[in-house]
Amino acid sequence: MKKFVLAVVCAQLLQPWLVSAQQQTTSGVKTDISVQTSVDPDFTARQLQLQQARQQGDLALADALATQYLTAAEQQADLLQMGQAYHELGNNAMARNDYPLAKQHLEQAVSLLTQNNEQNGDAKPLAAALRRLGMVYRYQSDYSTALDYVYRAMQIYQLLQDQAEIANSYGSVGTILEKMGQYEAALQAHQQELEYYARQGKSSDMASVLFNLANLNHKLGDPAKALQYYLQVMQLDLASGDKRNIAYSHNKLAFLYTDLGQLDKAGEHIRQALQLFAEIGAKRDLDWARTVEAKLALANGKPQQARQILDAVIQRATERQYLSLLVDAYELAATVALQQQDDAAAMVYINAGIAQAKQNHEQGREAKLQQMRVTLLLKKDDAPAALAALLAQKQLDDEIFNSKRAAxxxxxxxxxxxxxxxxxxxxxxxxxxxxxxxxxxxxxxxxxxxxxxxxxxxxxxxxxxxxxxxxxxxxxxxxxxxxxxxxxxxxxxxxxxxxxxxxISLTDKLTGLSNRHFLESHIDKELELCRRQWHDWQQHHNRLEAADRVSMPEHSELAVFLIDLDHFKQLNDQHGHHAGDDVLRQVKQRMQQVFRQTDYLVRWGGEEFVVVARQINRAEASQLASRFVTQVAATPFMLAAQQPLAVTCSVGFACYPLPLDKDPGRHFETLLKIADCCLYAAKHSGRNGWAGLTDISPDLPLLPAHLCAEKLQSWQQQGLLQLVHSFARLQWPPLARQ
Structure with missing residues (x-):
């Protein structure tokens, strides 16, 4: 111990020498220094002012302040403040339930804040924008993308060790999982959120957690527990003074009290909710509250009043494209009409709700409306229609199960x-x-x-x-x-x-090839790659003089082949379905002998196959089609306990890129429709051959709904498109196949 004390004393005596030596020896060493971003007080004041305006429900003022904020940031070329200004514009759009506009603003915010983080090392504003963008995807029912953005934000907060934002991120994850129907996982996420808040002792942030727990308990069939949580949330919201949150709590309590039969309390809360949503200008949320008002009117024995409210909501939701709310209104209106014994009106509401739910891809809501339709048809003794509706409901239930598995x-x-x-x-x-x-x-x-x-x-x-x-x-x-x-x-x-x-989910069980779901999950990326390469080349091509221009890069295009086995139904009828299955399995081997491992080989359905040949030149498409037709016809197919069987096929194809419509999401549908028309022409020309489209005029309106064999035939005769085929003369039918 004495030696240790002596060493300390000596070290203190030599401390000036030590400091000098360290300054000399570390002058050439790069140290790890945290970069502190300076904060402009003017920008901070602007941000606080517009947030206060939004909290008070004055969204017109909030938009004006956000626009001023963005203009000032652009004048100073400040990436951080520009990104935060777009973030605030996105928050304003979300407050109005304008999710497409909110997505546009927040994607711009993420882009700017990513650049700012790369230059200045300021990651926290980027994380906030990522999490907010994830919630926009959640409101648009794209839950997998929403989870991806929220987890990206959480990773940044974990790196920054920001306990409060980690807790908020867990809350967002729980909300998304709840929407996906994964209630157990949602409860676990909210439990993680509670633990982080407990470590920090932040009781003021508990309102959102309790609100989510109340929703979960209501959905899990425990209204008493849900009511307890909602009342606690209301007290916290009233203390905070946030009108939107107070309105949400009033609306939820009105809905819950209606279910519990406490109609007087429900009436008090729905009046408060309607007043607050009107004050802050949240038109979509105001109509949402009116559906609860209609539910309360129905519970009070006033079905006619409920129906009038819902008809007005349906009209506004149709005009303003509140698509999910529209399904809610149709469903409740059908319930009201059934109580009024107005079966005809109920059927109109149900059919409209089914159509809208299908358009929204809300399969759960569609299945529930189909169930109401089955009940109504049975009531009318229309057994055939009821059976058809029941089969449609079962198909939806199967699709919902598969969707939940994919989610x-x-x-x-x-x-x-x-x-x-x-x-x-x-x-x-x-x-x-x-x-x-x-x-x-x-x-x-x-x-x-x-x-x-x-x-x-x-x-x-x-x-x-x-x-x-x-x-x-x-x-x-x-x-x-x-x-x-x-x-x-x-x-x-x-x-x-x-x-x-x-x-399991992406492979065809019979042939081992990829299935339709696999191709639909990957094809848009392949088309985007081709389209981007063509666009980059085109821009470079247009900037050069005629003598300096170069041709399209090699192996930068693709072709979509639609293959159909000839007379396959006769084969099944004459030799049995086991023989047909053997032929389908052997088609896979012949596809692998002609096409590459990098190409997509897909069983599309029945005897139809789709091949996407990637990174080729379009001139090679006809060679591939010819080789495959020859490969199928050249060698008989071996069948169990039967003689070898000669089988032929017909092929239609379309090359890409083509000058299609401006919506990239419909390009694959268009290519498949073109290939189907070419396949139909090959069938009509004698089978055991191929036909394909390699180029078209940029003036043609190639929309999937308008394509048919008749139009391709007419455009070919006018010289507006280029078709190639293996027949002496391509024969077209007198009428297009419907």
């Missing part, structure tokens, strides 16, 4: 990516700590030479400290290895499970 896979993938990246962050932090330890060790080594007068004593102390450090490093390394091995094992198990689920 679960997407959620697992997002969680896997997040866990993997968290592990990378922890590993980088560990490496940073080790690097810091090495720097400290270097300082100790330099100090050793400064203390020349105490060389022997300091040497012993240094060796002893290094020995302790070595033991500590060994223990730490052992702990890291154990944790790393456990994490790798869990990641491996999760990856295998996901791979098995993905393989």
């Amino acid at each position: 679960a896979i997407a959620a697992i993938q997002a969680q896997t990516d997040y866990t993997s990246q968290q592990y990378q962050i922890e590993r980088l932090q560990h490496e940073k700590d080790l690097q810091q330890a090495r720097l400290e060790q270097q300082k100790l080594t330099r100090n050793f030479w400064i203390y020349g007068l105490l060389a022997g004593f300091v040497l012993l102390i240094s060796l002893y400290r290094r020995y302790l450090q070595h033991r500590q490093n060994l223990a730490l390394e052992h702990q890291v290895n154990v944790r790393t091995a456990e994490l790798q094992q869990k990641n491996t198990e999760l990856a295998l499970a996901y791979q098995q689920l993905e393989t």
Whole structure:
């Protein structure tokens, strides 16, 4: 102990020399310094002012302030403030329920804030914009994309160790999982949110957690527990003074009290909700509250009043494109009409609701309306129509099950990516700590030479400290290895499970080829790649002089082939379905002999197959079609316990890029329709051959709904498109196939 004290005293005496030496030896070393971004008080004041205006429901003022904010930021070319201005514009759009506009503003905010983070290392504003954009996707029912954005935001907050925002991110994850129907996972996410708030002692942030827990308990059939939570949320909202949140709580309480039969209390709350939504100008939320008002009127025995309210809501929702709310209104209006014994009106509402739910891709709502339709048709003794509606409902139930399975896979993938990246962050932090330890060790080594007068004593102390450090490093390394091995094992198990689920859902059981769902999940990316390469070349091509222009890059196009086995129904009728299955399985082998491993080989349905040949020149498409037709016809198909069977096929194809309509989301549908028309022409020309479209005039209106064999024939005769085929003369039918 005395030796240690003596060493400390000596070190203090030599401290000036030590500081001087350290300044000299570290002058050429790059240190890790946290960059602090200066905050302009003027921008901060603008942001607080517009947030206050939005909270008070004055969205016109909030828009004006946000526009001024953006103009000032653009004048100073400040990426951070420009990004935050677009973020505020997105928040204003969300307050009006204008989600397409909110998405546009927030995507611009993410782009600007990403650039700012790369230049200045300021990641927190980027994380806030990412999480907000995720919630926009949640309101548009794109839950897998929503989870992806929220997890990206959470990774940044984990890196910044921002406990409050980590808690908020868990709340967003729970809300999205609830919308996906994964209530257990949603409860776990909200539990994580509660734990983070508990660590910080932030009771003021509990309102959103309690609101979400109330929703979950209501959906899980515990209205009493839900009511307890909603009342607590109302007290917190009233204390905060946020009109929108207060209006939401009043509306939820009105809905719950109506279900509980406490109609007087429900009436008080719905009046408050209607008044507040009108004050803040939230038109969509105001009509949402009116549907609760109609539900209350029905419970009070006033079906005619309820119907008048709902008819007005339906009219406004149709005009303003409140599509999800429109389905709610149709469903409740049908219930009111059924209570009034107005079966004809009820059927009109049900059919309209089914059509709108189908357009919204809200399969659960569509199935519920189909169930109401079945009940009404049975009441009318229309058994055939009731059976058809029941079959449609069963098909929807099957599709809902498959959609939930796909959503679960997407959620697992997002969680896997997040866990993997968290592990990378922890590993980088560990490496940073080790690097810091090495720097400290270097300082100790330099100090050793400064203390020349105490060389022997300091040497012993240094060796002893290094020995302790070595033991500590060994223990730490052992702990890291154990944790790393456990994490790798869990990641491996999760990856295998996901791979098995993905393989089952994307593969045709009979042939082992990819199925329609696989192609629909991947084709848009392939078309976008071709379209982007063509666009880049076209821009470069137009900027050059005629003598300097170059041709389209090699292997930058694709072709979509539609293959159909000839007389396949006769084959099944004459030789049995087992023989047909054998032929379909052998078609896969012949496809693999002609097309490449990188091409998409898909069983489209029945005896139809689709092939997407990627990264080719369009001139090669006819060669591939000819080779495949020859490959199928050249060798008989081997059948179990039967003689070999000769089979032929017909092929129609379309090349890409083409000058199609401006909506890229419909390009694949258009290409498939063109290939189908070409296939139909090949069938009519004698089968065992191929036909395809390689180019078209940019003036043709190629919309999927307007394409047919008649139009292709007419355009070919006018010289507006280029068709190639393997027949002596391409024969067209007198009428197009419907």
